[in-house]
Structures are given as structure tokens and as C-alpha cells.
Amino acid sequence: MKDLIITINSLDNIDIYKDADSFLIGNEKFAVRLSNSFTKQDIKEATKKAHGLNKNIYISVNKIFLENEIADLKDYMTFLKSIEVDGIFFSDFAVFTIAKDLNILDKLVYYSETQMVNYMDAITLIDFKIKGVIISKEVTLDNIYTFANKIKKGSLGVNIYGYYHMFYSKRKLIRNYFLNYKKDCSKYIFNKKITIKEKTRQELYPIFQDENGTNIFNDEILLGIDYITSFIDKGIEMFIIDGIFEEEDYMKSILEYFVLAIKNPGSKYSELIKDKYPLKKYGEAFYFKKIGITN
Amino acid sequence: MQKVYRPELLAPAGDLEKLKIAIIYGADAVFIGGKKFSLRAKASNFELKDIEEGVIFAHENNSRVHVTVNVYPHSEDLEGLDEYLLELDKINVDAIIVSSPYIVKRSRELGCKFEIHISTQQSTANYEAMIFWQNLGANRIVLARELNLKDIEKLKRETNLPLEVFIHGGLCSSFSGRCTLSNNMTLRDANRGGCAHSCRWFYDIYEDSKKLNEDIENFRLGSKDLCAASMINQLIDLKVDSFKIEGRMKSLHYIACVVQAYRQLIDDYLEGNSKDLSYYLNMLSRAENRATTRGFLNGDITCEDGLFEVESEQPSQDFLGIVIDYDEHHKLAKIQQRNHFKVGEKISVMQPFLEDIDMSIQEIYDEHMNKIEIANHAMDILYVKTELPIKKHGIIRRK
Numbered sequence: 244m245k246d247l248i249i250t251i252n253s254l255d256n257i258d259i260y261k262d263a264d265s266f267l268i269g270n271e272k273f274a275v276r277l278s279n280s281f282t283k284q285d286i287k288e289a290t291k292k293a294h295g296l297n298k299n300i301y302i303s304v305n306k307i308f309l310e311n312e313i314a315d316l317k318d319y320m321t322f323l324k325s326i327e328v329d330g331i332f333f334s335d336f337a338v339f340t341i342a343k344d345l346n347i348l349d350k351l352v353y354y355s356e357t358q359m360v361n362y363m364d365a366i367t368l369i370d371f372k373i374k375g376v377i378i379s380k381e382v383t384l385d386n387i388y389t390f391a392n393k394i395k396k397g398s399l400g401v402n403i404y405g406y407y408h409m410f411y412s413k414r415k416l417i418r419n420y421f422l423n424y425k426k427d428c429s430k431y432i433f434n435k436k437i438t439i440k441e442k443t444r445q446e447l448y449p450i451f452q453d454e455n456g457t458n459i460f461n462d463e464i465l466l467g468i469d470y471i472t473s474f475i476d477k478g479i480e481m482f483i484i485d486g487i488f489e490e491e492d493y494m495k496s497i498l499e500y501f502v503l504a505i506k507n508p509g510s511k512y513s514e515l516i517k518d519k520y521p522l523k524k525y526g527e528a529f530y531f532k533k534i535g536i537t538n
Numbered sequence: 539m540q541k542v543y544r545p546e547l548l549a550p551a552g553d554l555e556k557l558k559i560a561i562i563y564g565a566d567a568v569f570i571g572g573k574k575f576s577l578r579a580k581a582s583n584f585e586l587k588d589i590e591e592g593v594i595f596a597h598e599n600n601s602r603v604h605v606t607v608n609v610y611p612h613s614e615d616l617e618g619l620d621e622y623l624l625e626l627d628k629i630n631v632d633a634i635i636v637s638s639p640y641i642v643k644r645s646r647e648l649g650c651k652f653e654i655h656i657s658t659q660q661s662t663a664n665y666e667a668m669i670f671w672q673n674l675g676a677n678r679i680v681l682a683r684e685l686n687l688k689d690i691e692k693l694k695r696e697t698n699l700p701l702e703v704f705i706h707g708g709l710c711s712s713f714s715g716r717c718t719l720s721n722n723m724t725l726r727d728a729n730r731g732g733c734a735h736s737c738r739w740f741y742d743i744y745e746d747s748k749k750l751n752e753d754i755e756n757f758r759l760g761s762k763d764l765c766a767a768s769m770i771n772q773l774i775d776l777k778v779d780s781f782k783i784e785g786r787m788k789s790l791h792y793i794a795c796v797v798q799a800y801r802q803l804i805d806d807y808l809e810g811n812s813k814d815l816s817y818y819l820n821m822l823s824r825a826e827n828r829a830t831t832r833g834f835l836n837g838d839i840t841c842e843d844g845l846f847e848v849e850s851e852q853p854s855q856d857f858l859g860i861v862i863d864y865d866e867h868h869k870l871a872k873i874q875q876r877n878h879f880k881v882g883e884k885i886s887v888m889q890p891f892l893e894d895i896d897m898s899i900q901e902i903y904d905e906h907m908n909k910i911e912i913a914n915h916a917m918d919i920l921y922v923k924t925e926l927p928i929k930k931h932g933i934i935r936r937k
Contacts, residue, residue: 246715308715310664310692357718357729361613363640381721382612408854411716413684414839416759423841425752439741439757461722534727
């Protein structure tokens with residue numbers, strides 16, 4: 244069953260992104276790379292609102308946790324269970340152990356953006372009766388199809404739209420850099436307009452520092468819209484549309500294209516999007532790029 | 539009877555010669571990569587027959603061999619995994635170091651006897667995650683490099699799994715396993731052994747189109763190398779089970795220097811016989827001259843820990859040769875040359891578990907016992923006259 248999942252910035256987005264099946268949100272204490280941070284009260288309201296519309300709320304709990312954060316994590320997951328969220332997207336296996344204790348393994352979706360690259364790891368985790376796994380973005384289209392062919396239980400997902408992530412550090416790299424040269428950096432922290440460019444390249448990579456550390460993204464936006472129906476045909480169910488760095492109107496428009504692509508397959512929707520937004524840089528991640536150990 | 543605590547000193551080895559040197563200079567265990575499923579693809583990884591020889595040598599010397607099977611394999615890489623795991627088990631490797639949950643599970647399904655250590659690639663930083671790995675069949679956790687002493691202390695209190703902590707060598711700037719800069723920028727897979735070290739490159743930083751580093755140096759992501767020599771005593775007090783030195787691509791000279799320094803540091807502390815820290819730091823400084831940090835072990839990372847300036851590291855030519863044998867009758871040390879040296883040059887000989895010997899080169903002979911003045915062909919076999927006996931495996935360095 245197709246599950247179109249979109250990240251949201253506010254509770255109002257739930258009404259605006261009415262074509263989505265599910266909404267992915269989180270709190271910055273327990274998640275990184277969020278479009279926005281939702282308080283517990285917000286999450287409770289979002290869940291109620293989404294359920295009222297017969298839609299799902301998924302919670303991103305994708306941080307790597309230190310031992311002194313675990314007590315709060317347990318409280319948070321107990322809270323998530325109590326308000327009956329529909330899914331918890333995780334990458335630290337602490338979340339797995341806590342979910343097992345809370346008897347909510349069936350809510351878990353493994354979502355490590357770099358580590359789910361073979362179908363046997365997916366099967367290993369799904370065998371624990373978790374809800375599913377999201378395939379990492381470093382894999383080829385062929386490998387995605389291999390996952391789909393091999394996995395008979397659980398739900399399989401892919402990122403289908405969004406800036407793709409390529410670096411997660413606990414280090415506060417922007418702060419440290421400017422402090423090293425005794426420069427004020429306060430306005431560059433929590434600032435989603437900061438980019439870095441390697442000296443010999445042209446690409447401007449978004450870099451974002453918050454309380455959890457530093458994340459870097461590719462300058463290209465993954466646009467997998469032309470493949471979504473083939474993914475659905477092969478049994479992939481979850482499709483994440485990640486709106487980090489994007490405005491509401493734009494995301495609404497992108498979502499509409501995806502809905503159209505699912506309803507009326509055949510057209511090259513990527514071209515329509517590229518024509519409409521010529522200043523954006525879209526790509527197909529590693530669908531057709533073979534990465535190896537040398538080049 | 540309670541086992542006496544003695545931490546393992548775990549050293550890297552990129553080939554068989556380095557493996558033997560690491561053990562001879564005091565490593566309790568070495569970690570190596572096979573030709574398959576191993577990161578550090580550029581290290582001259584081991585064929586199975588070399589792993590077997592390494593295991594035999596290690597076991598004869600009361601040491602252990604851990605084999606890295608620590609890639610995140612893509613689906614197409616899985617072929618041959620069972621056979622490889624069974625081969626490793628058959629040749630009695632002591633442990634494999636693993637990142638993939640499936641490889642952990644599969645090793646246990648196949649009945650492999652080796653220990654399974656969870657790689658730092660998984661960035662395990664809490665007890666609950668350890669429970670997952672333990673239930674899957676893991677025997678040890680290589681901790682995330684983002685932990686400080688208090689974090690490690692808490693984990694030691696909670697878990698009965700042995701914990702391994704990095705003490706020396708290169709550091710990822712990201713959480714290990716969570717960086718694909720290399721994949722994206724060079725199509726080289728960081729999680730399959732192809733890391734291009736993009737975090738050590740030079741960047742400009744912008745806010746929208748405004749360049750923010752017009753009047754300051756380039757933006758950098760990289761970290762100084764880890765050196766936890768000053769914290770070994772505290773880590774021993776916490777009863778950390780294994781101290782890991784990073785660097786399977788490092789030279790034989792580096793391995794010998796670093797292993798010897800930490801061996802002495804650990805043993806001296808355990809015996810209540812510690813020297814001033816500067817003594818050990820001086821030993822380490824002979825290995826390499828890269829800028830160092832105590833990393834997260836010391837708390838939060840600050841600007842002091844980042845790699846902001848242009849590295850001044852120069853390739854060292856201090857490593858002149860390794861002693862293959864010593865003929866007491868003729869007072870001749872047989873050596874394999876590495877860097878050039880000449881008669882009259884002052885040298886220092888580092889030897890396993892002995893103080894360095896300083897001397898001058900008096901006579902040099904080539905392989906056919908012809909007297910020569912200058913040794914300038916790397917890997918040549920030479921003879922050097924020395925009245926002082928030198929142990930086999932001694933390392934000759936420029937003074």
C-alpha cells in the first residue's frame with residue numbers, strides 16, 4: 244500500500260499537504276535534520292489532527308544517543324506510545340531496545356541515511372517484526388529493485404524527494420571554525436542559508452549546525468518522481484518527501500506533482516518540475532551512479 | 539578467582555610484516571583487513587593465507603588477531619560472505635569486527651567460533667544499543683569516538699560486554715559510518731573502504747551568496763589526530779578492556795613507535811612506575827608529526843581540536859632500516875634498508891622492550907660484503923658494524 248510521507252514545518256501543514264498519507268515530524272532533542280522542531284504538545288496535537296483526517300503521524304527519532312540521554316529518550320518513547328503515533332523512524336539501536344521493552348517494535352522504521360544498503364540487513368531487522376526499513380540513498384536503482392524483490396515481509400521505503408544528507412557530526416563545526424579566528428558566529432548557527440564550497444568544485448553544499456552538531460547535505464535535490472510508479476509496482480510502500488530548506492508553497496506544489504505521477508503514470512514529471520523551477524538543482528542521487536573504492 | 543585486569547593493547551597492521559612488528563613491540567592483539575568486506579581498501583589487505591600465517595604467529599606469541607569485516611556491503615557485495623566467514627573461522631582468527639547486523643547474525647548461524655566485535659562504524663554510544671548487539675551475538679563493542687570519560691565510566695558500570703576505546707590515530711569528523719562526503723564528491727564509498735578524506739579538504743563558507751571567509755583561512759571540517767596518552771591512566775582506572783590504535787595504512791616504523799610507547803605507558807602505570815608524560819609523548823613524536831587532540835575523551839570538541847591550519851606534516855626519513863639479524867661473532871647487524879644513511883651518521887636503535895641505543899655508523903657493507911660509504915637503495919640488504927649487540931627487529935632511526 245502506497246504511503247506518501249512528507250516532512251512538515253507546522254501543524255497547519257497537515258491541512259495544506261492534504262494529499263500526503265503521512266507526516267514525519269520530530270523534536271530536536273531526539274532528532275536531527277528536522278524541517279522544524281515540534282514540542283510534545285505539538286506532537287500530540289499533530290497526531291490527533293492527522294488521525295482525524297485518517298492520516299498517519301511518524302516521529303523521527305534519528306539522533307545518535309549518549310547514555311545520559313537515554314532516560315529522557317525512554318520517557319519520550321513512552322509518551323509517543325501513549326498518544327499512539329503511527330511510526331517511529333530511528334537509526335540508533337537504543338530506540339530498538341526501548342521499543343522492545345515498550346512492546347512497540349511494530350512501530351519502528353529503520354532510517355539510517357547511510358547504512359541500509361543491502362537487503363539482508365533489511366531482512367535481519369524486519370525479522371524482529373519492526374514495521375519496515377528505509378533504503379539509504381547511496382544505492383543504485385538496481386539495488387533498490389533487488390531490495391524490493393527480496394523482501395517479502397515488512398514495509399520498504401525510499402527517499403523520493405529532498406536534499407540528500409551526507410554528513411552527521413556531533414562536532415559544532417561552524418562555531419569552532421569562527422571561534423578559531425575569533426569571529427562572532429551566532430548568526431550562522433541554526434541558519435539554513437549557510438553553504439560550503441570545496442575550493443576546486445562549484446557545488447554549494449548546505450551545512451547546518453544546531454545543538455546536536457553539524458549536518459551537511461548535497462547541493463542536488465533528489466527527484467525520484469519518474470520512478471515512483473515502478474517502485475510501487477515492485478512493492479515499495481513508503482516514500483519520503485523531505486522538505487528541509489524548502490518553503491511551504493513550493494512543497495505543496497511538489498506534493499501535487501507526486502500525486503499526479505502516481506495517478507497518471509507515463510509522463511516525465513521530472514521535466515515538468517524542472518521547467519517550473521529552473522533555479523533548483525535536481526538529480527537522481529545514486530540511481531545510476533556506481534560508487535566503488537577507487538575512481 | 540577473579541581475573542587480574544590487564545587491558546589489551548590493540549594495534550593496526552596493513553601487512554604481515556607490520557603484524558609481526560606490532561606483536562614483537564608489545565601489542566596484545568592486532569587488527570587486520572582481509573581482501574573482502576574490509577574498510578581501508580588502500581591498505582595492502584591480507585590474503586587468507588597471510589591471515590592464517592598472522593594468526594599462527596600471533597598465537598605463538600600469546601597475541602590475538604581481529605579481522606575487519608566492517609564494510610556496509612551493498613546487496614551485490616554479499617556473494618561469498620558465508621564462505622569467507624567460514625574460512626576465517628577455520629583459520630582460527632580470534633575476532634571479526636563488524637558493522638552489518640546481518641553479518642553478525644549470519645556468523646552466529648554458521649556456528650563460527652570467533653568473537654564478534656561491533657565496529658565503531660556503528661557509533662555505539664549507549665547501553666541500550668549494546669543490548670541489541672549483544673542479543674544478536676556480539677562479544678565486544680568498539681565504542682563511538684564521541685564519548686568522554688564520564689560516558690565511558692557509565693557504560694563500563696552498566697554492561698558486561700568488553701569495551702574497546704580508540705586511543706591514538708586519525709579521527710573521523712563525523713559520527714563513523716554517517717559520512718558519505720566521499721561518495722557524493724568522488725564516487726568513492728566511505729563505507730566500503732574508499733574514503734577520499736573529503737573532510738580534510740579546503741572549503742569556502744557562504745551565507746546565501748556572501749562569502750564568509752574573505753579575511754580568514756579556509757573553512758575546514760577535519761579533526762586533528764587523536765592522542766590519548768595523557769588519559770591512559772584514567773582509562774585504565776575505568777578498566778577499559780581494549781585500547782585501540784588506528785592506522786592500518788601507517789608505516790612499520792609508525793606501528794613500532796606507537797605500540798612501544800603505549801605498551802610502556804600502560805605497563806608502567808599498572809606497575810606503579812609511571813614516568814613523566816613527556817617521556818611517552820617524546821616516544822610518540824618520533825612516529826609522526828601530525829597535530830593531535832584528546833578528542834571527545836576530554837569533553838566537548840572546541841576550536842582547539844579542529845584541523846584549521848595547513849598541515850605542516852613532512853614525510854619522515856628517520857626510519858633507516860630494520861634489523862634482520864645480529865652476528866655476535868663478527869659484530870655485524872644485518873639490516874634491510876629503508877631510507878638513505880652514510881658512514882659517520884649518528885643513529886638510534888629502537889628495540890622491543892629495551893631502551894634505545896645511540897651510536898654512530900662506523901662501517902657499512904653491502905649484501906656481498908663489499909664496504910660502502912652510503913646506503914641509498916631502499917630495501918637493500920646491508921651489514922652495519924656495531925660493537926653493541928642489537929636485537930632482531932630493532933629499528934634503526936636517524937638521531
